[in-house]
Amino acid sequence: MTTIYLKRYYPYLPKSEPLAVTDEIAATLSTGGRLGDSYQRRKRDNGECSLEAVEGYEADVTRPPLTPEEIIEGRELRAALYAALAQLSTVQARRVYSHYILGISKADLARAEGVDRSVVCRSIERGLEKLKNILEKSL
Structure with missing residues (x-):
């Protein structure tokens, strides 16, 4: 007979209680524990996660x-x-591209260029207006 502690196999138990089991059951529990540890390691190393891990993750994955038409249309756009x-x-092109494509904030752009934030904001607004006119004519 071998003594095991249930908390090791059932971590949600409030306290660890010893239990006498046969050697065969102890070996089976030990093997199951090793397989579980191995599975957790593989999940971590291969970047696997639950579909509920992050908000919106399931929608992105599924x-x-x-x-092919959508791919071609995206390329054309x-x-x-x-x-x-x-x-x-x-x-204007640099500011619009940096803000909307690269995701750099207007404040960071102004700081990097050494100008006031309002200058960057106005430049981006005028650039967007020009882009709108250009795209309306071409599409």
Whole structure:
């Protein structure tokens, strides 16, 4: 007979209680514990996680793949956007691209360029207005 502590196998128990079991049961529990530890290690090393791990993760993972038409349409829209960005002034294009494509805040852009935040805001607003006009004409 071997003595095991139930808390090791059932971590949600309020306290650890010893239990006398046969050697065969102790070996089975030990093997199961090792397999469980191995599974946890594989999950961690391979980046596996539950679909409930992060809000919205399940929707991202289970989204159906894009159709060939959707892929081509996305490429065409991106090409039109980049062509329209190329028609803006260098400063406006850089600011609009940095803020909306790269996700840099307007305050960080102003700090990096050494200008007031309102200058960056107005420049981006004017750039968006020009982009709107350009894209309306081309599409």
